[in-house]
Amino acid sequence: MVSHSLRRRLGGVAAVAVLLGTFAVVTPAQATSGGNDVRKLTRSVTLAGLLRHLVALQAIATLNGGNRASGGPGYDRSADYVATLMRHAGYTVTRQPFQFNFCEDTGSSFAQNSPTPTTYADQTDYDVLDCSGNGTATGLVVPVDLALTTPNASSSGCEATDFTPAVAGNIALLQRGTCPFGQKVANAEAAGAIGAIMMNQGNSTAPDRQNLFFGTLGNPVGIPAISVSYPMGVAFAGTPNLNVTITTQTIAEVRDTENVFAESRWGDPDEVVMVGAHLDSEPDTAGINDNGTGSAGILEVALQMRKMKTKNKVRFAWWGAEESNLAGSTFYVNNLTDEQRAAIALYLNFDMIGSPNYTFGVYDGDDSAGQGSGPGPAGSAQIEAVFQAFFAARGEATAAADFTGRSDYGPFIATGIPAGGLFTGAEVQKTEADVALWGGVAGAQYDPCYHAPCDSLTPERNGADAALYRQLRREYRLFGNVNTFAFDTNADAVATAVATFANDTSTIPPRPAALSGTRSAAARGAAAGSLTE
Structure with a gap:
């Protein structure tokens, strides 16, 4: 870890370069057969590897006005960090600039x-x-x-x-x-x-x-x-x-920002598995849970699978300006050609996967809960099934996360691309029924620092309710504003799903070209994200 005095002397870019050096030595999952790929990749994604990225993102925020918001230097350095790691790992890296309303x-x-x-x-x-x-x-x-x-x-x-x-x-x-x-x-x-x-x-x-x-x-x-x-x-x-x-x-x-993409060297370019998380924070926070956890989770999975020869192409995406009405993912999807859109077999989204007062939310692809928006496009239920099987094997209960459209899956399902992912909760309060399943504090938000300055590695210092966080720490191991058990478990679920679909998308129904312009009930709601009902 870079010392506080060294970070102060170095300045932003140099500090990130030093931090990058702490991640240079990793032992990636080696190329094996499909079933072994899943097991080996999941084992290779460790909590220590995940937390190092959160330390880096916090350092970047601290050196750049306390935030990593799109349109500001904290986001730019976060994008540099991800792009540099992915390029060194052998991925084909693309940075897609766009403008958005800040x-x-x-x-x-x-x-x-x-x-x-x-x-x-x-x-x-x-x-x-x-x-x-x-x-x-x-x-x-x-x-x-x-x-x-x-x-x-x-x-x-x-x-x-x-x-x-x-x-x-x-x-x-x-x-x-x-x-x-x-x-x-x-x-x-x-x-x-x-x-x-x-x-x-x-x-x-x-x-x-x-x-x-x-x-x-x-x-x-x-x-x-x-x-x-x-x-x-x-x-x-x-x-x-x-x-x-x-x-x-x-x-x-109007400000400038960018999306960052890293594409695997191997795999069928006409069968692309997309994996995404938004990289930006709100303007007044470091965004360590929202969405440092999702960004770090897919980053560590990508690093650990860099030598894995997969059947399908895997494209990792770190979205800009999600906090500004999903601007980055919307820009990307809207600028795809019909052929490029058809080549995307599915999209996996990870936004907030380490909330301190967590729930294990899995996006409800088949609308089995019958609440809120309808099912996702055909294939979303099969994505959900992979996550449900993972949690069942771990003996962990899950909650149905509705396709409300509040994250970057929205533009994908709006155009008919099946989607799924994980979500540990934001501003909604935990119930007694939740506590019976996952422990924690009833009546407190899943993330008590959601969209607040205390979404950092030092939440109490940044304004969190100290009594509440003492109570949470009596039940859980927290790393700043992140529940380490939830984060570690969800990162394993990310690795499992990515490795599964990277080698086999046969469970995902073919998507006729004629369906590319249609919308399911969930897609109609997701198209406008949190703007609508």
Whole structure:
């Protein structure tokens, strides 16, 4: 490990070069037959190897403003780190530049002026929607076409006709559902609203439809816009003459960033197994769990399989600007030719695989849980089955992770490419039923530092709840904001799935060219990611 004083003297690029040297000696899985490939690769992916990458990513963040966000130097050095390792390992490395809307809020406040003066807490009572406008808005709260009774089938704000003249000069209360958040807020702005409050939908009792949520508008708007929980939204709607003030301090501009790809030397180029994780963090955090864990996980798997002669081509992807509405993966998929798209047999996604208060989530390819979005494209169920078999062999329970579209699988399944992957949880609170399966702390988020500065190797120093983290450490071994058992186990699952499909995709149904433009129910939801219902 590079000492603190040495890192300070070296500066960013040189420090990363020294860190790279600590990973130069690895013992990769050797070329063997298919079944042995899976076992040997899984054994060769070690916790020590994984954690070294997290140390490197933290060092990069520390040397570059405390973050690794796309559009900034921390992300650029993270991309250098991955690309250098992959090139030295013998992979064909490609760096794909693109532009995206960089949006960041640097401060905010939200208060009720009347009838009951109340000050609300950021990221507890409300959150600034990504790409919100900058400024202060004070006015009456005007509900817009809300659906507050079962089944809460809301299309609030999706049409210009939803807005009455009363919204002009005031603050629109909108409800999640049917169309993108950005469309709703843009319509509110066009109707003369000076601010917007987006309440959750409340169409089920699930936490992700009731609680405070984190969303993005996709493109910058000109008015302050925040999100609140469904119960808070209902309370606002039922309060006559409710007057509030919203203040947001935001940045919105176009910036340059890139995706990084590393392709295996061997394998059929017409049968590509894609493996991806987003490399960027939020602008105010090092992003050690989100998504240092996914990035480090696929990086270590790639390093350990560099000498493995696989039947199919394997393409590893580290996505830029995932935190800006999946900009990197969307750019990549949208710029594929029909032939390139047809050559991708499947996509495996790993976003947050070491949450400290974890669940073992496996993307629900067949929609067996019957919740949220529908099944993924044909072949997604077969991907899910490989992960389920892995966890069953380990004696570990799993949870069905819905294809909500909040990560980089979204653009792939939107174009008919089967997908699957792992997810250990973000802002949703752990339940007593979860604790019975995986231990941990009920009532706390799966990742208590989700999208916060404490998603680092020193969470308490960066603002985490010290009492909660003491409680978590009594149950688990944590490495900063990462649960080492969850991370290590999931990395083995990554290795198992990659090696399985790298040698055999026969379980994945052929994808007729005519299906490339079709969308499953899950794909329609995933196309807009966290923008929609």
